[in-house]
Amino acid sequence: MLELQHISYDVEQDGDNKGILRDINLTINERFVAITGPNGGGKSTMAKIIAGIYKPTAGRILLDGEDITDLDITQRAQRGISFAFQQPVRFKGLTVKDLITLASGKNIGVPEACNYLSEVGLCAKDYIDREVDGSLSGGELKRIEIAMIMARGTKLSVFDEPEAGIDLWSFSNLIQVFEHLHEKINGSILIISHQERILNIADRIIVLADGQVRSQGTRDEILPELLGAAPGVCSALSDKVK
Numbered sequence: 001m002l003e004l005q006h007i008s009y010d011v012e013q014d015g016d017n018k019g020i021l022r023d024i025n026l027t028i029n030e031r032f033v034a035i036t037g038p039n040g041g042g043k044s045t046m047a048k049i050i051a052g053i054y055k056p057t058a059g060r061i062l063l064d065g066e067d068i069t070d071l072d073i074t075q076r077a078q079r080g081i082s083f084a085f086q087q088p089v090r091f092k093g094l095t096v097k098d099l100i101t102l103a104s105g106k107n108i109g110v111p112e113a114c115n116y117l118s119e120v121g122l123c124a125k126d127y128i129d130r131e132v133d134g135s136l137s138g139g140e141l142k143r144i145e146i147a148m149i150m151a152r153g154t155k156l157s158v159f160d161e162p163e164a165g166i167d168l169w170s171f172s173n174l175i176q177v178f179e180h181l182h183e184k185i186n187g188s189i190l191i192i193s194h195q196e197r198i199l200n201i202a203d204r205i206i207v208l209a210d211g212q213v214r215s216q217g218t219r220d221e222i223l224p225e226l227l228g229a230a231p232g233v234c235s236a237l238s239d240k241v242k
């Protein structure tokens, strides 16, 4: 269980303090939690604070009761937090099998590594020996990253806009991967997304706007509000697939 207690994040701008996140209080213990909201609302900042990339200006972060506020990104990874960037990292010189093996932390064999690739809809024999370099498409990289996160099997996996920068066709396939992940995952997934189809599979939706939690609840409570009333959030739901 992840708890954010009174989290604030300020940056200095033109000699003034600008509050990017303002007194955020959240408990995340469901299997699949989505964070959405208008552009600039503070979602990526919050994900980076959870992963340990940014340090909050105020407040505490607890993972299963342990205060991890002062732990760095590596220590948080060791405690069981995985973070998938908007743009997946390429690893020249390493093959897909190397990465999945490294992620799992065990000396897994080819069949097990291939299973993870199959789980994300990639034909394992075509990918297992490929180098993770510029020859892979954005959609393929995202799936390989998800396969790595599945292999890691951590307590909390954070995805920042997995739909960013991929085409509609690949996006449709990616949704199926997330639906599958939803069934398979042991820990919690925290996913930042503007996409209704991703919000639709979330157990809980958190709406972040102007650095504050505007609302949160089950998808039945939140989705109608997002799709109907608030124009700012509503347009943000559909403007992201490029």
Ligand SMILES: Nc1ncnc2c1ncn2[C@@H]1O[C@H](COP(=O)(O)OP(=O)(O)OP(=O)(O)O)[C@@H](O)[C@H]1O
Pocket: 011, 013, 020, 037, 038, 039, 040, 041, 042, 043, 044, 045, 046
């Ligand atoms: N280092 C910084 N200095 C100044 N402003 C910053 C800094 N980091 C973030 N911001 C501002 O904080 C706000 C929140 O940014 P953030 O990237 O967290 O938003 P977001 O909700 O993820 O947006 P999007 O939906 O567009 O990805 C934005 O207005 C951004 O310009």
